Structures are given as structure tokens and as C-alpha cells.
Amino acid sequence: xQVITREQLIEKAVSLLxxxxxxxxxxxxxGEFDYxxxxxVFRSEEEVRRNFxxxxxxxxxxxxxxxxxASGVDGKILVFLKxxxxxxxxxxxxxxxxDREKVYVVxxxxxxxxxxxxxxxxxxxxxxxxxxxxxILKVKTLYSDSPISVPLTDVLxxxxxNCKSKKHVAYDELLGEDGNVLESGRFDEVKKLExxxxxxxxxxxxxxxxRCIRCNACRDVCPACTCEKCVFNNPSSGVENKAAANSFExxxxxxxxxxxxxxRCTDCGECSRVCPQNIPLHLLNRKFIKDINEFYGEYQxxxxxxxxxxxxxxxTEDIEPCEIFHRRDTDA
Amino acid sequence: MRKCSLSEINSxxxxxxxxxxLYLPVDGSDGSSAFSQWTEGVKWSESLxxxxxxxxxxxxxxxxxxxxxxxxxxxxxxDIRKESEDFVVFGVRACDVRSFDILDRVFLSEPCDSxxxxxxxxxxxxxxxxxxxxxxxxCTSFGISPENPDGDISAWKTDTEVYxxxxxxxGALLMDKLSSxxxxxxxxxxxxxxxxxxxxxxxxxxxxxxxxxxxxxxTAELFDSPLWDKLSEACLGCGTCTFVCPTCQCYDIKDFNxxxxxxxxxxxxxxxxxxxxxxxxxxNRLTQKERFxxxxxxxxxxxxxxxxxxxxxVGCGRCLAKCPISMNIVKVMKKFGGEKSEK
Ligand code: SF4
Ligand code: SF4
Ligand code: SF4
Ligand code: SF4
Numbered sequence: 001x002q003v004i005t006r007e008q009l010i011e012k013a014v015s016l017l018x019x020x021x022x023x024x025x026x027x028x029x030x031g032e033f034d035y036x037x038x039x040x041v042f043r044s045e046e047e048v049r050r051n052f053x054x055x056x057x058x059x060x061x062x063x064x065x066x067x068x069x070a071s072g073v074d075g076k077i078l079v080f081l082k083x084x085x086x087x088x089x090x091x092x093x094x095x096x097x098x099d100r101e102k103v104y105v106v107x108x109x110x111x112x113x114x115x116x117x118x119x120x121x122x123x124x125x126x127x128x129x130x131x132x133x134x135x136i137l138k139v140k141t142l143y144s145d146s147p148i149s150v151p152l153t154d155v156l157x158x159x160x161x162n163c164k165s166k167k168h169v170a171y172d173e174l175l176g177e178d179g180n181v182l183e184s185g186r187f188d189e190v191k192k193l194e195x196x197x198x199x200x201x202x203x204x205x206x207x208x209x210x211r212c213i214r215c216n217a218c219r220d221v222c223p224a225c226t227c228e229k230c231v232f233n234n235p236s237s238g239v240e241n242k243a244a245a246n247s248f249e250x251x252x253x254x255x256x257x258x259x260x261x262x263x264r265c266t267d268c269g270e271c272s273r274v275c276p277q278n279i280p281l282h283l284l285n286r287k288f289i290k291d292i293n294e295f296y297g298e299y300q301x302x303x304x305x306x307x308x309x310x311x312x313x314x315x316t317e318d319i320e321p322c323e324i325f326h327r328r329d330t331d332a
Numbered sequence: 333m334r335k336c337s338l339s340e341i342n343s344x345x346x347x348x349x350x351x352x353x354l355y356l357p358v359d360g361s362d363g364s365s366a367f368s369q370w371t372e373g374v375k376w377s378e379s380l381x382x383x384x385x386x387x388x389x390x391x392x393x394x395x396x397x398x399x400x401x402x403x404x405x406x407x408x409x410x411d412i413r414k415e416s417e418d419f420v421v422f423g424v425r426a427c428d429v430r431s432f433d434i435l436d437r438v439f440l441s442e443p444c445d446s447x448x449x450x451x452x453x454x455x456x457x458x459x460x461x462x463x464x465x466x467x468x469x470x471c472t473s474f475g476i477s478p479e480n481p482d483g484d485i486s487a488w489k490t491d492t493e494v495y496x497x498x499x500x501x502x503g504a505l506l507m508d509k510l511s512s513x514x515x516x517x518x519x520x521x522x523x524x525x526x527x528x529x530x531x532x533x534x535x536x537x538x539x540x541x542x543x544x545x546x547x548x549x550x551t552a553e554l555f556d557s558p559l560w561d562k563l564s565e566a567c568l569g570c571g572t573c574t575f576v577c578p579t580c581q582c583y584d585i586k587d588f589n590x591x592x593x594x595x596x597x598x599x600x601x602x603x604x605x606x607x608x609x610x611x612x613x614x615x616n617r618l619t620q621k622e623r624f625x626x627x628x629x630x631x632x633x634x635x636x637x638x639x640x641x642x643x644x645x646v647g648c649g650r651c652l653a654k655c656p657i658s659m660n661i662v663k664v665m666k667k668f669g670g671e672k673s674e675k
Contacts, residue, residue, distance in 0.1 A: 276572050
């Protein structure tokens, strides 16, 4: 259960619509079940009251939708952002992806979102309803007579277990109280990978990436992937591929993407959330983040609007490339 | 009807593997399952469905079609197909078995796709009934019975036994080979399981999904509906739905320059992609709404129109489980009124 309730968000949206502060609302819409929430634009009080949801399954980060949804609106669009979403919001503004004036941001505190895949692992198939009370999920399934109780902490999404910040870095209005930047264990898994031999690491990624079906969901959801025409969708690029022709191409896509978002990836975790093959893409991005932190000093993409990422900036303190080679040759 | 005890199922797998390559659903390190080759020690997954459908066996995600080489003014053409050998796919669910019929209608109609046809001919399908359907399943809306799956052999798994019953000549031939590892039995347990499955099916939340607002001849009525705007507004155009779908059948053919020749290959394509069927004049569907509409109109209107009323969806629920924005064919059908009223 979230500290801020669905009713509070609905009242906020309705009052901003009534006051003409905003003309529409970007948020999460009810599905067929309790967990299959879809992003949606709500255009009237009636729509908001009927379909708006706020529950433990509102993982979808709305900031990228502002690129397409903010431009056409009369007046402003209201968007609800969780703490991690606000980093993407700032990063997108840094890259001039939409007009800040068209957007009204209401910041929503977040207690962490559930990963439905983990709930299925615990409760099995046939989940027909999930109620949430005081951080306990009550899961009803077709195959158990009474609801199964699952603590939210047991089924938190990976990015929420390792939440980097409960602090909102952008908003026009805040609901409830803001949190702090957190010490998280988000680099622990990266450290394990770094401790492996090159062969072990190769095998790890080979096993993970060989499951990739090149659906491109990771790219399409990513707030850092905003090129109008991705090189992988461009028939004239020579590398357009809808399916990996071989195991090299499979890795190529991911390596190119990781490099392309390096320094701009806020570690929002959307890529890993949407991957149908459960590939831990966040580990690739976090390796880049960790390296940037170590080479250039702590840097968090999206912390402020207009920050120059270390990789697109030059200072005389910058690490010498030879040191990086040296580290590679001695460590791995 | 014949059976073997569940604890002895590996002897059945071993027996099949003596003469043919056997594939079955196996759990991966991430906890989801995929069809993999059986060898000694490989365990049959308990999962209901694989993430990727078994259409890969007949219509692989990528496949080399032929090779060219030019020398002077000559083009040398090589057929680079590998000889097909007989293989068995075990553990296919009723929805996925039906998807093969749908693909057959596309690939085996004239001009017949010989790459696909060869693989179909060399396969033996052993289906398994679904004792625990998921909330995402709605195969019954398309007249599929999860308790009575088709295939060359149908199988039922209980807590202690696996039961087999052949449906085709191919299936009967394979059953003969399994006579030493299976025994003749009554169908009592199977009848009981079928009853249980039917009962569960009637309680499935999606069992009321109704196809009656769709079908051939509905293009004019549905194509310009304003509902498509809302349904498609958050679609990422990622194509996950098409790549996990057992019945999505679109592909692209491309040439790959190897440096000393050309390999012509085919790979899955998706109507959700902006560059799909791009032609000299540009693209025929310019917005994501048009692409999104195509996927559902194809399955629910155009396909039945050209295929004796058969729908192009088997209700496997994969797109329900995997779409990053949780938009899917059930939501589309219900929005258009495709829901049976409570009785
Ligand atoms: S790469 Fe992944 S974590 Fe980084 S911004 Fe993109 S979606 Fe978010
Ligand atoms: S979402 Fe997953 S399966 Fe799809 S392209 Fe990305 S890594 Fe591959
Ligand atoms: S419907 Fe879902 S899975 Fe399909 S392309 Fe759109 S966002 Fe991707
Ligand atoms: S459209 Fe969805 S439910 Fe229907 S067959 Fe394809 S993946 Fe399965």
C-alpha cells in the first residue's frame, strides 16, 4: 500500500482540472486485473474518477510520454511523478525534449512498487485479485481457497529494493512529505560481476543476452532513448536488425545501447522492468554509472536540469585514458 | 490410452531421443521457461507456458534462405538449407497446437512455403492438457479446449502419472515405439482431470471474452472507430506482443553482405514497427495508432475474413503477460463490447 492514496491523487487531478490549471492528466489507468495498469491520458473528471489508479503496480515511468503528449495540449498537462521518475524528467529537460511550461508536475511519494513476476513465483498461476493493506499483499488465486499473504518487501521490484532516492528532484507541487537520497546496494551485483574473470563474465552475459528476442521494449521504454529514428530501425543504416542474425549481433545491440545512454541513464530501471525475457539490463547501465562515479567523481544523471555529464564535458581533472587501460589490464 | 508414472517420464524422453531429437519446455536461470532440447538430466518445466511460443520450430526468428556469390558476370546461387530430420516437440499446450493450424493456413497455402512445410512434415507434436490455466488464458473464447489438446499425441499430467493418447498416424507410430516404457490403462483419471479443467475454465476471469463483435465483414464498422485512439495512445511500438505471439506471422527478407558473398535471410517482423513493409513510396501506416489497429484488425477481422471465420488469435495470454504497458487483445475486445453477459 502506498502512503498517498488513490483518492488523494484523484482529488488532486480533479481540482486541477476544475481550476483549469491543467487540461488533461497523464497517469495510470485501471486494467482487467489489479496489476495490469496502463499509462493513459485522462481528459475529464469523469474519466479520472472511473479509471485512474494508484497502487503497488504503478511502476511505469510517465516522463518519456511527455515528449509526445505535452506538445499537443491546450494549456498544461498534469503528470504524476514518483521520485525516480523525476530524475528522468530532469534529464529529458536537459536534452530539450519537451517544453517545461506545458507540464504541471505533482510529486508523489512512493513506497516501492511490486514486481508481478515475483508475486507469480510465490503464488502461482491464476491470480484473480490483489488487495494491499499495510504493506501486505493479499493475493487471491483460482487454486487456493483463502488469500495468500505476501509482504510487499518480498516482492519489490529490483530497482525499488535498491531505491537510490526517495527525494523528488522536480515538481510544481508535492503531495505528502519528501524523502531523501538513499545509500543503496545498487552496485553490489556490479561488484560481483567485476570480481569475475573475463571468461566468467562473458559466460554470464552470454547466458543472459542469448534470451533476448530483440523486441526492443527496453529501448522503446527508455527515457534516455529518444532518437527520432533509432539506427536499429533505419533500413539505410546497414545495421538495422529486427532479429539478431547471430550471437554477436545480439550483444552488439545491447552494448551500443548501453554506451549511448551512458552518462544520461538515470538508473530508472524501466528497461529491466519491461524485458519479457527478464534480462538484468540494469547491470550493464550500472556498470557505466559506477565507472563514471569512480573516474570522474559522483554523478547522478537528472539530479538537476542542465547538468553536463562527465562524458560530454571536459575538465583538466579528467582521468587519462591510459589509466583506464591500465585498470583493465590489471583487474580483469 | 497408455500411461507412465511421472517419476519415470525420463524413460519416455530417453526412448524418444533414441530415434529423434526431442524438445520440451525447460526452466531457464531467470525462472521462465523455453523450449530446449532434451538430454539426460534435463527437467521438464512445470510452467504453464513458455515465454516464446513454439512457432520457432516451424517459423524460426531468423533463418538463412540462400546464398549468392558473384564472379564476373555470373551469379552463383546456393541452397544453404540444412537437411531436416524428424523431431518431436513435447509439452505443447492446446492454444499453441491450434496456432500451428493458423500458421499452416498462411505458409502452406499456394504458393507453399517449402522451408516451413519441410519442418512441419518432420515434426511430431505431443500436446499436454493444462491442469492449471492462468488468469490470462482465454483460449476457450476461440473454441479451444485446454483439457483436450490436439496434436499427434495428446497427454495429460496428473500428480503421479502421465497419460498418452494418439490422434494421428504419426502419433500412433511414435506410441508404438514407446510401448516398452508405457502401459495400457483405463481413462478414468483423464476423464476426471478433464472435468476439473472444464470447471476451472468456467471460472477464469477472461472466459467471458466474446468474439461476436468481430469476424469477417466487420472492417467498415470497426476500422474508423474512435476507440482506437484511446487504446493505442500509450503503445510503445516495441513489438513484444508480436514476438511472443504464437500466431503473428509477418517476416522480412533481407540480404546480408558477408564480404565475399550475400546471404539472404528471413527474420520476424512486426506490424508495430515504424519501418514495417517500408516501400519505395514510404510507409503505408504512418502513426502508431494505424500500426496498433493493424495488429488487432488482422487477428480479429481480416484473418477470419480470408480463412473461413477462423480467428488469428488462440487466447494464449502471452501478450497480456508481456506487454510493457499492459495493453492487449483482451482489453481491445472488451472495449469493443466483446464480453458475454453474466448468465
Ligand atoms: S537505460 Fe534503463 S535505467 Fe537507464 S534510463 Fe534507460 S530505461 Fe532507465
Ligand atoms: S526488452 Fe529484453 S528481450 Fe526485448 S530487446 Fe530488450 S533485452 Fe531483448
Ligand atoms: S501493444 Fe504493448 S507489446 Fe505491443 S507494441 Fe504496443 S507496447 Fe509493445
Ligand atoms: S494475440 Fe496475444 S493472446 Fe492472442 S495468440 Fe497472440 S499472444 Fe496469444
